[in-house]
Amino acid sequence: MITQSAWRITFFLSPWVRCIPAGNIWDEWKPVLSLAKAGEADTNKEAKKPPVFILGNHTSFLDTVLATTVFPWQVLWRCRTYMDNALFKLPILATICRSIGHFPVYFTSSENGVFKVDAEKMEGVERAVDDHLSNGGWLCFFPEGQVNKEPDKILPLRYGGIKKALKFNAVLVSFISQGNTKVWPRKASVGGFPGTVRYSVKALAPEGVNSLIAQLRTDCSDEERDMPDHELLSRWLRDQMQQQYDDLASVEVARAKAA
Numbered sequence: 001m002i003t004q005s006a007w008r009i010t011f012f013l014s015p016w017v018r019c020i021p022a023g024n025i026w027d028e029w030k031p032v033l034s035l036a037k038a039g040e041a042d043t044n045k046e047a048k049k050p051p052v053f054i055l056g057n058h059t060s061f062l063d064t065v066l067a068t069t070v071f072p073w074q075v076l077w078r079c080r081t082y083m084d085n086a087l088f089k090l091p092i093l094a095t096i097c098r099s100i101g102h103f104p105v106y107f108t109s110s111e112n113g114v115f116k117v118d119a120e121k122m123e124g125v126e127r128a129v130d131d132h133l134s135n136g137g138w139l140c141f142f143p144e145g146q147v148n149k150e151p152d153k154i155l156p157l158r159y160g161g162i163k164k165a166l167k168f169n170a171v172l173v174s175f176i177s178q179g180n181t182k183v184w185p186r187k188a189s190v191g192g193f194p195g196t197v198r199y200s201v202k203a204l205a206p207e208g209v210n211s212l213i214a215q216l217r218t219d220c221s222d223e224e225r226d227m228p229d230h231e232l233l234s235r236w237l238r239d240q241m242q243q244q245y246d247d248l249a250s251v252e253v254a255r256a257k258a259a
Helices: 002-012 025-041 062-070 085-089 093-100 119-134 159-168 209-219 229-258
Strands: 017-021 052-056 082-084 103-105 138-141 171-178 195-205
Touching: 002 062, 017 062, 025 171, 025 195, 052 062, 052 159, 062 171, 062 195, 082 085, 085 093, 085 103, 103 119, 119 138, 119 159, 138 159, 159 209, 159 229, 171 209, 171 229, 195 209, 195 229, 209 229
Parallel strands: 017 195, 052 138, 052 171, 082 103
Antiparallel strands: 171 195
């Protein structure tokens, strides 16, 4: 919460950077916030509420900063994320992330697009993630798995987080932003350039992912019928995230034409 306050003050003092929500995002947060409220009021520890997974597109270092700034505090307080273990070696950032309790990912290669991980080290991490989710914690992460070099086209989603969502029957929410690369370019060490960032929130599986899968199975094509659940869900989620991004981009295009 201290980190969120610091970033909110930073944006307030940086009027050349505009962060604009699309529509009434509070309507989309409602099922998530109701889960948070129910979790606080429920004294029956056996009646566990499903965790919430928040999926975002990844185009810039600003993505994480923006999410930290605009998430409702009830959401941010419960969220943890996966992050490259190399980031835990950076000064200041490493201390913040360890204090919050984020989870390291131990990649065995630094090559772009290579997602091989140290299976032995990740076993302990995944147990910690499961404990977090089983005890009322939530996850927010970038399912593309890397910073996207072509931000206008959502990359295929990695299956690890999708399988975890299926395991816990998670409630799924997408947080998509557009324009981040203008404010903080992908290769820039420090951001803060003038620009407008638009973002939106969409509840994709407010009743839990199992209910969503059942619906997708009734509507799927012959090709999709033979897909495992995680692959079918991954394709559908990517399409939804792409549409959400395109809607944001169209607003910016219309504004530029009007100007």
